[in-house]
Amino acid sequence: MPGTHGGVSSANVNLPNLGLVTLTPAGVKVSASFAQLTGGANVVHPVAPGVSVFGSLAGDYKMHDHRQEFDQNNWGVAGGVSYLQEQNLFRGTLSFNTLNVDYRRFRNVTGFTGEWIRQIDELQAVSALVQYAELDYAGDNRVRDARLYGLGVGYRRAFLGPWRPLATVSASYTEEDNRRGRDDLAREIYGFRAAVAVTPAPRWSASAGATYQVSDYKTPDVLLAPFPRRDKYYALDATGSYAVTRNLSIRGELLLSKNESNIALYEYKREVASIKVRYEFK
Structure with a gap:
């Protein structure tokens, strides 16, 4: 999904109903450096043959050098149960996540996800999921409160040979229903993604992916345009990782x-490059 602080490239924007308008600096794209700290824990406990309960806790803090208004902290908890039956894995997860921007609450998300993964053979698997979530915004953004209903399918294929490629493709449909009577903020979202991961050498791994998403809004925003909004989001991403030890790894990421x-x-437009150091307690 697009980020919470994507900005236009120019302060002067031509809008259908308003003509040429000039935006404040906060709405215009700028470059910034940031530091990020992430931590989390996962627990899985078998309770019966094929049945396990699990829980997780994660937090993420992003701090910018000269743009504190873009600082974010994000934390969440999740838990559920999984059931493995021969080639089929069923999993249900309840989750809660809160996002703060500029050290003020921006949005809470409470949701449920149901997943089914079937291992076709040693190299192939298919998956499907259903999702429901409540989005609760703070302050002036409360008009964006919504319910999300989602469906998704996926296919994964591993290949034998050098680099051990793993290819994945997925498609999803999500309906975002506004809870404040603002149908100009309600939308249907169609998403597609393809990615490939490889292991070119011992301790090394790399991946690349492409994402395409279309958002069709239900009714026009009468202030801005006489027609409903329609967005198309494109993204290319790449990662490279090196395992220094069993617990320590260094990872580079690029997003366009x-x-x-x-x-x-x-x-x-948004371009993000980052280098991350990760330590896992195993």
């Missing part, structure tokens, strides 16, 4: 993304 819209106010 673009959001096109029939309303210029919502168009932006």
Whole structure:
């Protein structure tokens, strides 16, 4: 999904109903450096043959050098049960997540996800999921409170030979129903993703992926345009990782993304490059 602080490239934007308008600096794309700290824990406990309960806790803090208004902290908890029956894995998960921007609450998400994964053979697997979530925003953003209903399918294929490639493709459909009577903020979301991961050498791993997402909003925002908003989001991502030890790894990440819209106010490009150091307690 597009980030919470994507900005347009120019302060001057031409809107269908308002003509040429000038945005405040907070709405315009800027470059910034950031530091990120992430931590988490996972617990899995078998309770019967093929049945396990699990829980997780995760937190993420992102701090920018000169743009404190973009600082974010994000934490969440999740738990559920899984059932393995021969080639089929069924999993149900309850989750809660809260996002703070500029050290103020921005959004809470409470949800449920049901998953089915079937191992076709040693190299192939298919999956399906259903999802429901409640989105609760803070302050002036409360008009964006919504319910999400989602469906998704996926296919995974491993290949024998050098580098051991693993290819995945997935498609999803999500309906976002606004709970405040703002159908101009309600939308249908169609998502597609393809990715490949390889292991080129011992301790090394790499991956690359492409994401395409279309958002069709239900009704026009009468202030901005006489027609409903339609966004198209494109993203390319790549990662490379080196395992220094069994517990310690170094990872590089690159994300190139673009959001096109029939309303210029919502168009932006975003490029993010990062280096991460990870330590796992095993």
